[in-house]
Amino acid sequence: MAGALGVRLGGRNVYGSDVEDRPFLGEGSRPRTADITRAVRLSQAVWLAAAALAVSACLAWPGRPA
Numbered sequence: 319m320a321g322a323l324g325v326r327l328g329g330r331n332v333y334g335s336d337v338e339d340r341p342f343l344g345e346g347s348r349p350r351t352a353d354i355t356r357a358v359r360l361s362q363a364v365w366l367a368a369a370a371l372a373v374s375a376c377l378a379w380p381g382r383p384a
Contacts, residue, residue, distance in 0.1 A: 320344025
């Protein structure tokens with residue numbers, strides 16, 4: 319997702335008193351608020367494409383149960 323959006327995720331994350339250093343994913347700038355909308359749209363597009371592919375495969379499968 320990070321690569322498709324052109325953002326970089328990961329690095330140092332602070333959760334209360336816990337600090338986690340994670341590897342970076344993707345290359346680019348740090349995500350901005352507008353990137354959330356882009357991520358949701360990308361996720362929806364991938365989901366719809368996968369669902370369409372699954373339905374097409376089921377309809378085209380010879381000998382499938384009725």
